[in-house]
Amino acid sequence: MSDENLDKVTGVNTTGHDWDGIKELNNPLPRWWLWTLYACIVWAIGYSIAYPAWPMISGATTGLLGYSTRGEVAKNIAAVEAANADLTNRLAEVELASLADDPELNRFAIQAGASVFRTNCSQCHGSGAAGAVGYPNLLDDDWLWGGDIEAISLTVRHGIRNEIDPDARWSQMPAFDEVLVDDEIASLVAHVQNISGQDHDAALAAAGAELFLENCSACHGEEGMGNKDLGAPNLTDAIWLYGGSADTLEYTIRNARFGIMPPWTPRLSDAQINAVAAYVHQLGGGE
Numbered sequence: 001m002s003d004e005n006l007d008k009v010t011g012v013n014t015t016g017h018d019w020d021g022i023k024e025l026n027n028p029l030p031r032w033w034l035w036t037l038y039a040c041i042v043w044a045i046g047y048s049i050a051y052p053a054w055p056m057i058s059g060a061t062t063g064l065l066g067y068s069t070r071g072e073v074a075k076n077i078a079a080v081e082a083a084n085a086d087l088t089n090r091l092a093e094v095e096l097a098s099l100a101d102d103p104e105l106n107r108f109a110i111q112a113g114a115s116v117f118r119t120n121c122s123q124c125h126g127s128g129a130a131g132a133v134g135y136p137n138l139l140d141d142d143w144l145w146g147g148d149i150e151a152i153s154l155t156v157r158h159g160i161r162n163e164i165d166p167d168a169r170w171s172q173m174p175a176f177d178e179v180l181v182d183d184e185i186a187s188l189v190a191h192v193q194n195i196s197g198q199d200h201d202a203a204l205a206a207a208g209a210e211l212f213l214e215n216c217s218a219c220h221g222e223e224g225m226g227n228k229d230l231g232a233p234n235l236t237d238a239i240w241l242y243g244g245s246a247d248t249l250e251y252t253i254r255n256a257r258f259g260i261m262p263p264w265t266p267r268l269s270d271a272q273i274n275a276v277a278a279y280v281h282q283l284g285g286g287e
Contacts, residue, residue, distance in 0.1 A: 116275055143228060
């Protein structure tokens with residue numbers, strides 16, 4: 001390095017580069033730093049040979065050791081399943097009505113059911129099972145198809161109004177938009193508001209009572225208390241699947257509702273279905 005590249009302040013040569021009068025000293029890296037770098041490079045090469053590392057078209061290199069975190073998780077899951085095999089087999093065959101008589105199995109079912117619920121059911125019913133508009137709240141005591149543990153299991157197993165499972169629970173409310181005129185629909189709305197304890201137009205409600213008997217009582221009952229065999233909701237309480245405002249009631253009467261739940265038989269085992277039924281049943285609203 002020529003003298004013109006010597007920094008007179010430090011006595012160290014510069015790299016010869018100049019950035020607006022700023023020059024860089026040509027200090028060599030410390031030996032310990034270089035050896036650490038070389039060791040890391042050697043370690044990285046060895047790691048990429050021993051373990052999965054390089055992405056390929058349809059996967060990654062498996063490495064000489066053939067290790068994978070997925071495989072490790074699979075082993076852990078298999079170990080847990082083997083440890084719980086007896087309880088799982090008992091849960092798959094248990095009479096649900098007598099599940100509470102076996103405290104050990106009941107505890108296992110509830111814990112397992114909580115996991116099944118969060119994985120498969122919370123997307124619609126919410127992580128806390130409080131539901132949403134169009135998705136039932138599973139914490140209250142208002143059940144469209146029955147809330148005892150066996151009825152819950154049947155609903156989970158076959159679903160509601162789907163075209164996949166021939167044993168799915170099925171009901172269909174007709175749309176009255178082309179059956180009743182506007183005044184008649186307004187009367188029905190007032191009647192439903194009346195029997196559910198809401199503010200209403202008394203004259204309209206009186207006219208709507210007769211219309212209700214003629215058009216709605218076959219499913220909802222003469223008093224509007226609902227029918228669990230048909231999945232017809234109770235219209236006399238303050239629990240609404242889609243909302244109980246005048247506008248919402250009018251939309252429901254005009255257009256009907258047709259919520260669908262998939263059957264879980266193809267995706268969940270008998271033990272898992274019984275477990276999630278036990279979990280939902282004990283949330284507080286089970287009959």
